[in-house]
Amino acid sequence: MPKTTRSKLETRIGFGWDSHAFKPGIPLMVGGVHLAYDKGLGGHSDGDILLHAITDALLGGIAGPDIGTLFPPSDPQWKGADSVIFLREALKRVAEAGYGVANLDSTLILNAPKIGPHSAAIRARVAELMNIPVDSVGLKAKTPEGLNHDGAAMAHVVVLLQRTKKKPALRRA
16 A cells, blocks of 8 residues: 655646637626637636636646546536636635646647737736736737647646645644
């Protein structure tokens, strides 16, 4: 049986990924920002692929459960939910594990809408939600050239976590 001790790592990396198909008649949310567009992303919650990927990256960095385990799409209470709820829970768990966010880098993959005009607002909102400086939030957007993903959007996120406090080792039973 493996030892039950807490990691003594000073830094950890987490990776998150999410995708949703575009659907008409719903608002488009990216990074907690409403973007004017004729379609939104059809997730069970508000479909915010960036906040979903950040949430999974944070949880992965502390070897926690994924977003679908904590907020199952089969649970009706999460239908249409604001993805900020998920992000806040992940940040709480990161803090409880003794870590804080040093920085994050993200890549959005979609044909439209163009992200460039919204990049500053998205970075500012993500920084605000995570309580980190804007220059600690990287955001890039790419088109899925030749990949036949015109009707969907994807987000890839990596976060660097730094230890903020010493955690006592767990005792063996």
